[in-house]
Amino acid sequence: MTTTAPVRRPTVGATSISFARQTLAGLRVLVVLTVLLGLAYPLTVTGVSWLTMRWQANGSLLTADGARTTDPSHAVGSALVGQVTDGPQWFHPRPSVAGDGYDTLASAGSNLGPNNPDLVATITERRASVAAAEGVEPAAVPPDAVTASASGLDPEISPQYARLQVDRVARENGLPRDRVAALVEAHVVGRDLGFLGEPRVNVLRLNLALRTMAP
Amino acid sequence: MTVLVAVTQAALVAALLVAAYRPLGDHLWRTLTGERHLAVERAGYRVMRVDPDAEQRWSAYALSLLGFSTVSVLAVYLLARWQDHLPLSSGVAAMDPAGAWNAAVSFTTNTNWQWFSGESAAGHLLQMTGFAVQNFVSAAVGIAVLAALARGFARSGTDGRVGNFWRDLVRVCVRVLLPLSVIGAIVLVSAGVVQNLHAPSELTTLAGGAQHALGGPVASQEVIKELGTNGGGFFNANSAHPLENPNPWTNAFEVLLLLLIPFSLPRAFGRMVGDLRQGRAIALTMATLLTVATGLLTWAELAGPGLAPAAAGAAMEGKETRFGEAASALFAAATTGTSTGAVNSMHDSLTAPGGGVALVGMLLGEVAPGGVGSGLYGMLLLAVVTVFLAGLMVGRTPEYLGKKIGRQEITLVALNVLTMPALVLVGTAVALVVPAGLAGLQEDGPHGLSEALYALASAGNNNGSAFGGLTSGTPFWNTLLGLVMLLARFVPIVLVLALAGRLSSQRTIPAGPGTLPTHTPLFVGLLVTVTLVVVGLTFVPVLSLGPIAESLA
Numbered sequence: 001m002t003t004t005a006p007v008r009r010p011t012v013g014a015t016s017i018s019f020a021r022q023t024l025a026g027l028r029v030l031v032v033l034t035v036l037l038g039l040a041y042p043l044t045v046t047g048v049s050w051l052t053m054r055w056q057a058n059g060s061l062l063t064a065d066g067a068r069t070t071d072p073s074h075a076v077g078s079a080l081v082g083q084v085t086d087g088p089q090w091f092h093p094r095p096s097v098a099g100d101g102y103d104t105l106a107s108a109g110s111n112l113g114p115n116n117p118d119l120v121a122t123i124t125e126r127r128a129s130v131a132a133a134e135g136v137e138p139a140a141v142p143p144d145a146v147t148a149s150a151s152g153l154d155p156e157i158s159p160q161y162a163r164l165q166v167d168r169v170a171r172e173n174g175l176p177r178d179r180v181a182a183l184v185e186a187h188v189v190g191r192d193l194g195f196l197g198e199p200r201v202n203v204l205r206l207n208l209a210l211r212t213m214a215p
Numbered sequence: 216m217t218v219l220v221a222v223t224q225a226a227l228v229a230a231l232l233v234a235a236y237r238p239l240g241d242h243l244w245r246t247l248t249g250e251r252h253l254a255v256e257r258a259g260y261r262v263m264r265v266d267p268d269a270e271q272r273w274s275a276y277a278l279s280l281l282g283f284s285t286v287s288v289l290a291v292y293l294l295a296r297w298q299d300h301l302p303l304s305s306g307v308a309a310m311d312p313a314g315a316w317n318a319a320v321s322f323t324t325n326t327n328w329q330w331f332s333g334e335s336a337a338g339h340l341l342q343m344t345g346f347a348v349q350n351f352v353s354a355a356v357g358i359a360v361l362a363a364l365a366r367g368f369a370r371s372g373t374d375g376r377v378g379n380f381w382r383d384l385v386r387v388c389v390r391v392l393l394p395l396s397v398i399g400a401i402v403l404v405s406a407g408v409v410q411n412l413h414a415p416s417e418l419t420t421l422a423g424g425a426q427h428a429l430g431g432p433v434a435s436q437e438v439i440k441e442l443g444t445n446g447g448g449f450f451n452a453n454s455a456h457p458l459e460n461p462n463p464w465t466n467a468f469e470v471l472l473l474l475l476i477p478f479s480l481p482r483a484f485g486r487m488v489g490d491l492r493q494g495r496a497i498a499l500t501m502a503t504l505l506t507v508a509t510g511l512l513t514w515a516e517l518a519g520p521g522l523a524p525a526a527a528g529a530a531m532e533g534k535e536t537r538f539g540e541a542a543s544a545l546f547a548a549a550t551t552g553t554s555t556g557a558v559n560s561m562h563d564s565l566t567a568p569g570g571g572v573a574l575v576g577m578l579l580g581e582v583a584p585g586g587v588g589s590g591l592y593g594m595l596l597l598a599v600v601t602v603f604l605a606g607l608m609v610g611r612t613p614e615y616l617g618k619k620i621g622r623q624e625i626t627l628v629a630l631n632v633l634t635m636p637a638l639v640l641v642g643t644a645v646a647l648v649v650p651a652g653l654a655g656l657q658e659d660g661p662h663g664l665s666e667a668l669y670a671l672a673s674a675g676n677n678n679g680s681a682f683g684g685l686t687s688g689t690p691f692w693n694t695l696l697g698l699v700m701l702l703a704r705f706v707p708i709v710l711v712l713a714l715a716g717r718l719s720s721q722r723t724i725p726a727g728p729g730t731l732p733t734h735t736p737l738f739v740g741l742l743v744t745v746t747l748v749v750v751g752l753t754f755v756p757v758l759s760l761g762p763i764a765e766s767l768a
Contacts, residue, residue, distance in 0.1 A: 018275070022282030028263045029381060030286050030352075033388060036259075037351045038344035041393060042435040045400045049410040049434070057410040059428050059458065064421070072416040072428035080407050080457040081429075083420045090422060094536065098452075104427045105334055105415060107452035109533040109561035111683035113662040114521030114570075115768065123526040143529035144536055150455035150543075150561045156536040195223040197463025198539035207421055 066208040077204050082155045085207055088133070089172040091157075091165050093203045094144050095126055098152025109150040123147065134164050156200040159188045175213060183209055221513050221541035224467060228545070229502075231471050232478045236498070239475065240482020246390045247362045247383065247483060256385055267382035272375045273716025276363055277709050279380035280356060284323055284705065287349060291319035294345040295337075304338030305414030317693035322346050324704035325353035325586055327440070327447030327556050327679035328696060330688040334450045339412055339431055346447055347436045351388050351396075354443030354476075357588025358391075359383035360708050361480060364592050365487040367715030368616045371723040375716035391476070392443060399438035399472060407461040408434040429458055441472035444586040446556030446679040454546065454559040455535055466542050466559060473555045477501070477584035480591045488616050492734035497594055500742045504583035508576050509548040515569035516540040516547075520766070524566060533564030544569065551576035554586035556679025563657075563666065563682035570682070571762030574669055578754050579746055580635055581676045589677065592711050594742075598733065599628050601745045605731050614730060617723040627714045634706045636753040639675035642699045643668050643757065651691035657684030661768070665761040674699040 049057035055068045061075035062068065069075050077083045082093045083102050099106035112119035126146040131138040142160040162184045170180040187206045190199050252260070252267060260267050271279065295315035298304050310318060314330060321328045322345065331337065337346070363377040370376070404410045413430025420426050433449045437459050440446060450456040460466055478498060485494020517540050519530040534543045543560035550557050551573040562573055576583070582593040599613075603620050606613025613620040620628075646652030646667045656663040669682040674696040681687070687696065732738065 019278050019282055022275075022278045023285055024282075025263070025265050025279065025381070026283035026286045029265065029283060029384070030290060030348075032259055032263050033352060033385070034290075034344050034348050037388060037393065038348040041396065042343050042347065042432040045397065045404070045435040046410050046412060046432060048401060049404045053404050056407045057404050057434075058413070059409050059430070060407045060461075061418070061428060072418040075418045075428065076421045077418065077426060078428065078458070080461050081426075082457075083422070083426055084424050085420075085422045087422055102426065104429050106332065107334065107450050107456050108332075109452065109455070109564060109683065111561050111563035111657065112523070112532065113563060113658050113665075113684065113765075114523050114530070114532075114566050115662065115765065116523060116658060119523045119532065120526045123523060123532075127526075141528075143527045143531040147527045147529075147532040147534075150533045150535050150559065151450075151452035151457060153452065153457055154535050154537075155457055158536060191220065192463040192467075195220050195227075196467050197537045197542050200536045204421065211421075 062204065062208065064208070064211070066205070066212070079202065079204060080155055081153045082203060085203065088168060091162060091169055091203050091206050091210065094154050094157055095146070095148045096152040096154070097148045102153060104153060107151045107153050109152060110148045134168055136164060140164065155204060156202050159184070159199050159201055162187070162201040162206065169210065173210065179213065180210070183213065217517060217541060221517065221544070224542060225509055225545055228467060228470050228474065232474055235475060236479055236482050239479035240494070241486065243358070243391060243476070243479060243483035244486040246386050247358075248487060253389065256389055259385060260381070263381070265381040267379055267385070269379055270376040271379055273363065273377050273712045273719070276377050276380045277712045280359070280708065280712075281705065283380070283384070284356070287323045287352065288319045291322055291345040291349060292316060294341050295319060298338045298341045301338060301340045303340045303412055307336060307338045310336065313690040313693040314688065317697040320697045320701050321679065322349035322445070322447060323353055324677050324700045325357060325443070325445055325554070325589070326674060326677040326700045326704070327445045328674055328681065328700065329447050329679070330693055332451035333448055334415070334429065342436060342449060343432055347432075347439060350436070350439040350443045350445040350447070351392050352384065354392060354439075354445065354587045355384045355387035357586055358387045358476075358480070359588065360711055361484070361588035361592045362487070364595060364711055364715045365484050367718030368488045368618060370719045371721070373719045375720045377712065377715045377719050392439065395442055396435070396439045399442065400434045402468065403434040403437055403465060406465045407458070408437055408465070409458045410434040433459060437469070438472065440557060441469045441555065442476065444473055444477065444553045444555040446550065448557060454557045455561070457535075460559055463537055463542060466538055466546065469557070470546055470549045473553050473557065474549055474584065476587045477553050477590045480588065484591060490616070490734070493616065496734045496739050497591065497598065500739050500746075501582070501584040501590070501594060503739065503743055504579065504746065505548065505552045508552055508572055508583070509545060512548045512569050512572045513541055513544040515566045515572065516544040519566060520568065521566050530566050530569075533561030535559065547573050548576060550680055551678060552583050552585070554581035554589065554676055554678045556673065558680050561683055562669070562680055563684045567762055567765040570665060570669075571758065571766060573680070574665070574672055574762060575750065575758070577672045577676045577678045578639070579750050580632075581678060582746060586677060593707075596628050596631050596711070597746050597749070598742055599624070600632065600749070601738070601742050602731055602733065604745065605741065611729045614724065615733060617726065618718045618721050619724065624714060624717060627710050627717070631707050631710045632749060634710075635675050635703055638699050638703050639668075639671045640753075640757065642671040642675065642695060646671065646695065649691065651689065652695070655686040655689060655692050657686065661761050661765040665765065668757055668761050670696065671699060675703045677704050
């Protein structure tokens with residue numbers, strides 16, 4: 001794209017006038033693009049989602065019966081967000097440092113470094129307390145039971161940690177151990193497509209199913 | 216088994232990138248070079264009152280870009296300062312001046328460093344009209360600068376004309392980013408990423424506790440955050456948050472999104488300069504570096520060195536169950552390799568060698584594959600350095616893509632290569648001698664140094680990820696990092712545009728017997744080496760005091 005226009009070097013004054021002109025043009029461009037990308041785009045996606053995937057778009061909320069709802073006042077939580085279930089009758093989630101634990105207004109990990117002495121002490125304490133609660137050797141406690149997740153809202157635990165809790169949960173709810181064990185196995189989700197991510201158990205869904213079983 | 220799973224996940228992403236290389240690369244090329252305007256674009260240009268067909272010299276192109284970026288910073292700043300008066304703000308407070316400055320610069324420069332938690336400090340309108348808009352346009356600016364540089368190589372004997380900034384900006388938004396975002400957002404909603412305009416509302420949990428159901432236009436923002444290699448999370452936990460990244464396949468999808476454009480642009484570049492092999496050589500160089508980084512990071516996280524991983528039995532602190540070590544390491548390598556800065560695990564809790572690789576991924580200058588546009592123009596400058604060094608070795612005038620690399624060209628390139636290290640190292644030094652800087656560090660010893668270095672490396676490479684232990688929401692850190700982000704973005708952009716102008720005015724010379732071929736495996740090897748040597752010479756001392764000392768401890 002050759003052009004024969006003569007080369008003119010703008011003076012400093014011309015540059016500053018030109019910069020002001022370009023800035024004004026920039027303002028007009030930004031306004032138009034904001035209407036398109038900042039309003040039309042998210043509102044269109046919101047509308048399409050509302051029409052076609054209302055449950056997912058509203059946070060995948062579940063009622064106490066395990067049914068889908070879009071109304072928080074009818075919900076006991078989100079299928080995708082962990083919550084505190086620390087009574088002995090429940091399956092327990094991972095440790096959480098989001099606020100006082102599973103605070104959705106304060107999602108966070110500990111951000112403690114790999115050699116942080118406080119973190120090592122906390123992990124050792126968690127291991128002892130989980131082992132005591134489940135009546136197992138400390139060495140049997142899996143890593144996810146003693147580490148805080150990245151979001152503080154991890155909805156899931158490893159199948160190992162779920163299995164570790166079967167004895168206690170069966171005992172506390174007066175249920176046969178093998179029924180609770182079978183319930184856990186039915187809730188184990190494998191890797192997506194067989195190789196993406198890790199096997200896991202959704203704690204809220206497991207506890208909701210447990211509730212329908214409890215006498 | 217775990218290693219096999221890790222390799223298969225990465226291979227899937229790689230295969231999808233290879234599949235997208237040609238169609239997306241060609242689409243980007245058509246977007247940047249096509250003569251015809253879409254009807255909607257023509258209507259837009261009329262409202263904006265800009266002439267999309269006026270070819271700009273590099274200086275006018277730079278002024279348009281800087282003018283646009285100036286109003287962008289101002290707009291986000293004002294939105295953040297006044298957000299408590301805006302609709303849909305659901306009770307969030309206005310940001311303080313230093314905080315609003317940092318947020319405005321951060322999103323305008325494609326860094327997306329966040330000193331604040333999105334869920335409590337940013338209302339929906341600020342997220343949509345401030346942050347998400349900048350996610351789009353800052354990505355488009357990166358591609359625009361790359362396009363200008365590519366035209367510099369492709370054109371011959373002009374008076375320094377490198378294209379039209381407004382046309383590049385609008386076209387990339389309308390033809391590339393917006394359509395891909397609409398599709399991606401709907402895919403993400405189907406998996407459970409939230410998309411509404413609700414404020415948080417309280418619910419009673421199964422055990423009788425209180426929790427808030429979260430709302431917001433999350434999916435529409437999540438997708439452009441990855442696609443534009445921006446990285447600012449709607450929520451504090453970013454892509455580790457289950458409502459931003461609900462399951463392992465959305466995780467793979469998000470990794471794909473953040474690598475998609477950076478790895479397809481070399482194809483568009485190859486077409487623009489009329490030699491597809493040149494683009495392929497660059498893409499291979501990027502892929503080589505990223506593959507090594509991914510491998511090392513995955514190895515580090517699976518091996519789990521360090522006291523805390525040893526106590527826990529695995530490096531699962533700061534990682535989500537659904538991702539585990541392998542998918543977290545893949546994301547960490549991709550996000551630091553692309554200047555995205557989104558995270559699906561907490562990088563401060565990565566193992567010492569893993570955190571070190573993430574840090575080096577940024578210190579490479581974000582070229583493997585780097586941010587959208589910026590990664591490729593950064594890599595092209597390193598290619599110029601490479602032919603220059605090779606030229607010195609054999610005593611010939613170096614040339615790249617038919618353009619002589621003379622004194623002025625190499626001066627512009629050298630200034631460019633030096634800008635980032637100067638900002639990172641001087642910034643880190645300032646933070647470590649000023650009490651207000653030291654006050655932000657969470658950890659003592661080498662990990663404390665790593666926290667400061669990581670923050671400056673993140674700001675100085677427009678990445679935005681953090682060692683989150685650092686308390687960065689203070690006036691000192693907000694001001695320092697804001698300045699570093701601004702200079703790290705716009706100093707190189709102006710230098711690259713100046714180079715583009717010079718190249719465009721040069722006459723293309725035909726390749727002769729003395730020309731170093733720049734599409735061969737030999738050149739790929741040289742370019743990888745030069746990239747590593749430049750970062751090695753610059754950063755080995757400070758890395759020794761931080762992550763290396765920590766790994767050996």
